[in-house]
Every structure is written in structure tokens, then in C-alpha cells.
Ligand SMILES: Cc1ncc(COP(=O)(O)OP(=O)(O)O)c(N)n1
Ligand SMILES: Cc1nc(C(=O)O)sc1CCOP(=O)(O)O
């Protein structure tokens with residue numbers, strides 16, 4: 205996520221009104237308000253429908269819609285525009301021009317389109333083909349079709365693979381993020397959603413001549429299918445939830461994960477109601493606010509988790525009841541030799557920009573030197589050298605995770621720490637059962653560029669809630685990034701087992717006029733069990 209936003213973000217929903225209250229504008233307003241954004245709503249059509257049938261769609265004129273835009277644009281400026289039901293070709297053209305204009309004045313504006321074509325009770329909301337919709341589709345940043353809608357947008361009616369459909373939709377229309385929802389797929393056990401996403405391009409001006417398969421990444425999330433009759437408006441709610449999370453600065457992978465958790469949470473809540481009512485009933489999806497419980501969150505499907513699914517849990521840190529506490533991350537033998545005598549439980553050697561020859565020599569000397577101390581020495585990045593020279597553990601970042609041989613690290617008996625930044629990466633890394641998980645960057649830091657990935661305390665708490673409730677099954681968590689002496693107690697009070705710091709120690713002289721050794725003692729005192737107990741009361 206980006207820096208904590210103080211003012212409530214605003215989203216607009218441009219969509220139809222469903223008089224039965226399940227879908228459309230009603231769902232969008234309930235969803236958005238429950239998730240902490242303001243929602244302005246521009247109604248494209250008044251529909252006449254109930255839980256059995258769609259009777260009519262009564263389009264609103266583009267002149268009226270434009271008047272609403274004119275009064276709102278400076279007063280309630282949106283950061284995301286969510287589009288649902290588009291009633292006719294005139295509205296397609298108007299929306300395409302509107303998005304084009306608004307993006308010129310605000311290149312960070314995002315547009316999310318949830319195609320609303322067929323009513324789930326039967327009947328069509330409009331007679332628009334993909335070709336008719338093309339001017340609008342070419343202006344979008346995000347689209348959230350179900351499998352059937354994806355087939356038609358991709359022009360591949362016999363294709364069932366979400367990955368291929370999403371890629372084709374991107375190629376056809378240049379939409380940066382394509383989420384194919386699996387809610388209507390044939391899989392009876394799981395509902396799998398797939399997101400094809402162009403990195404760094406969300407909200408950026410579209411560049412037609414760029415290689416359209418470059419820098420693409422995909423995310424896949426699975427949840428158990430839930431049998432409930434209260435699902436009317438689930439699709440609208442998903443797209444609006446996604447919009448609300450994006451408006452609050454979450455990256456696509458986390459907004460996608462949170463939106464799916466939001467849907468699962470609502471479906472779970474209505475399961476008992478569904479059992480009480482007969483089979484014919486079609487009730488409104490239940491919007492339940494911010495998803496917090498681990499049981500609502502999806503499983504991350506990834507090649508990595510698949511590859512290592514048989515790998516046993518990594519060795520624990522063997523703390524024998526001690527608190528992990530302060531975790532200095534240092535970049536040289538000089539710092540290692542200065543800090544090891546201070547009786548720390550854990551330390552990390554994070555070397556950057558040295559030659560291979562120097563690197564091996566430094567790592568060998570560090571491991572040799574650390575042998576005389578109880579402190580657990582983790583080597584950042586260089587897992588082969590850590591194995592070769594018998595370090596206590598290795599710390600691996602997300603970028604290196606794909607290439608690292610986790611089985612080799614485990615067979616060599618090393619502990620493993622993994623960096624995560626937000627709920628998606630945390631859920632993925634948790635499946636690998638490392639010795640600890642790091643979450644960062646909690647605050648802005650000058651040690652490393654963490655733009656767009658600043659978590660804040662609230663997000664840290666939310667991610668911590670994704671651990672199993674049973675304490676003995678929880679993997680210890682280390683918080684990192686911008687943690688100072690002043691901020692340390694608040695961070696530890698969230699329930700993390702450790703705080704990792706670089707500059708709070710290495711720059712203690714200039715920031716606080718104290719020696720690094722003194723900073724270590726002060727930080728240890730600030731996060732001692734006693735200090736945290738005082739803070740929690
Ligand atoms: C405890 C801890 N957490 C996170 C990191 C960051 O590791 P990584 O993502 O590998 O980034 P670099 O440190 O290599 O820049 C860490 N080192 N330690
Ligand atoms: C090395 C590092 N990794 C981070 C992550 O979030 O993964 S934040 C970070 C920098 C930590 O330095 P400081 O304590 O000086 O802010």
C-alpha cells in the first residue's frame with residue numbers, strides 16, 4: 205500500500221439501479237461505505253426487476269449524467285470510477301469520452317468496469333456486443349468479467365482457461381488488469397479467480413506501441429465454493445470492493461485478495477439464512493465490511509507453493525521461551541563485530557555492492573566470528589554461500605524467492621526468513637512454512653526504495669490476523685522498515701515477535717546523539733515485555 209491516506213478517498217459508481225435492492229448501485233453504495241470510501245453514484249438506468257425476472261431497463265439520458273459529472277467533479281473528485289450497467293451505445297460513447305478527458309487532467313485516476321450484460325435471472329440488460337463496447341473498453345484500467353463474459357470479450361467462445369482469456373482481453377483492448385472470476389465456472393468445489401496484471405502500468409497513460417506481453421504478472425486465488433441463495437449483487441460488490449481497496453492505495457495483488465475475502469465473508473455470513481429459506485429464493489449479497497478473519501481469505505495458488513507443497517516446515521528459531529526482540533540488519537563485518545557482543549537473539553548480514561570474491565570472504569568471516577556468540581546469524585540473499593559455509597539461516601526477498609532452492613536450504617538444516625509486503629505475499633509465504641516471516645515496510649524508510657509498499661500499523665495488524673489462531677501454529681513475524689526508537693513500542697504492541705532495524709542503530713549518533721550500542725539497549729528496553737504491557741493498558 206501507499207502512504208496512509210488520512211482523508212476518505214472517493215469513488216464514483218456509474219451503474220444501474222436495481223429496484224429489488226440486490227445488485228447495481230445499491231450493492232455498490234453498501235460495499236463502498238462499509239470499506240471506508242465515500243461513494244458518489246450516477247445512475248445509468250432504472251431497471252424493473254425482482255428475484256425472478258428482469259422486466260425492463262430504462263436508460264437515463266447522457267445529458268443528465270453529464271450534469272451530475274459537472275457538479276461532482278471538483279466537489280467530490282474520484283480516485284476510482286467503477287462502471288457497471290451501461291444501457292446503450294450513446295452511454296458507451298459518453299463514458300469513453302468522459303474517461304479520456306478525466307484521465308488527461310488526472311493520470312492517476314483508475315477505471316474499473318464490471319461487465320453487466322446478462323441478468324442472472326435471465327434476460328439482457330443491453331444489446332451491446334464487444335465491438336459496440338470497444339471505445340469504452342480501450343479506456344479502462346481494470347475489468348472484472350466472469351468466465352462467459354471473458355470468452356466473449358476475448359472472442360474465444362470455446363476457451364475455458366482463464367489465463368488465456370485474460371491475456372487475450374489485454375491484447376484486444378489494452379486493459380492493464382483483467383480479473384476473470386470463477387464464480388460461474390463448472391468447478392463444484394472451488395471458486396478460482398485469476399488476475400492478469402501489467403506491472404507499473406495501472407493508471408499510466410496507455411502506450412499502444414509497447415510490447416503488450418512485457419512485464420505481465422498473474423495472481424490466482426482460490427476459495428471453497430459456498431452454497432447460498434443470497435448472492436444477488438456479488439459481482440457488483442466484488443468490483444466495487446476492488447475499487448475501494450485500490451482507492452485506498454492497495455496494490456492490485458492486495459486489493460484483489462481483499463476483494464475476494466470480502467465476497468467469501470459475505471457468502472459465509474448468509475449460509476445459515478440460505479438453509480432456512482427454500483431453494484427458489486434469490487436474496488441480496490450480504491456486505492459485511494472490512495474482511496478481517498483468516499477463514500475468509502483465499503488460498504494463493506502459485507507455482508512456488510505448488511513446487512514446495514511436500515516440503516516439511518522449516519526448522520523453528522528455537523527460542524526456548526525467549527522473546528526474539530530486536531533484529532539488527534547490518535551491512536558489514538565492522539557492524540557485526542561491534543554488535544555481536546551485545547547479547548542479541550538474532551542479527552542479519554545484508555551485504556550489497558561487493559565483488560563475488562569479497563562477498564565469500566566476508567560471509568566466511570562473519571559465520572566464523574558469530575560462532576562464539578549465541579546470536580542467530582542470518583545471511584541476506586546469498587543462500588548458496590550461506591549453505592556452503594554453514595550459516596544459522598538465510599533471509600530471502602520476494603524477488604529471489606523464485607530462484608532460490610528452498611529444498612536445498614532446508615536439507616542443509618538452515619533456518620529461513622522470507623520478506624512479505626501485504627496480505628497477498630504473506631498468504632503465499634505462509635504456505636512455505638519458513639522459520640519467520642517479515643512484513644514491511646511499516647513506515648517510509650530511506651534505506652531502501654519501498655514506494656507503494658508502506659504498510660502502516662493498521663495494515664500490519666490486518667496481516668497478522670491472517671495467521672492461524674492457534675499460537676503454537678503461528679510463524680513468528682518480524683516487522684521492518686522505518687522503525688525508530690520512538691515507533692518501536694507501538695509496532696511491537698501489534699503482536700509481532702520482533703522488530704528489524706537498520707538506521708535506528710547505524711545512524712543513532714546523528715539522529716539521537718547516542719552510540720549505536722546505547723541505541724541497541726534503548727531499543728531493547730523500549731520493546732521489552734514490561735514496556736509493551738504498560739503500552740497495552
Ligand atoms: C528482517 C528482514 N525483512 C525484510 C528484509 C528485506 O529483504 P529483501 O526483500 O531480500 O530485500 P533486501 O534486504 O535484499 O534489499 C530484510 N533484509 N530483513
Ligand atoms: C531492508 C529493508 N527491507 C524492507 C522491507 O520492507 O522488506 S524495509 C528495509 C529497510 C529497513 O531499514 P530502516 O530500518 O533503516 O528503515
Ligand SMILES: [Mg+2]
Pocket residue numbers: 584585599600601604
Ligand atoms: Mg534480499
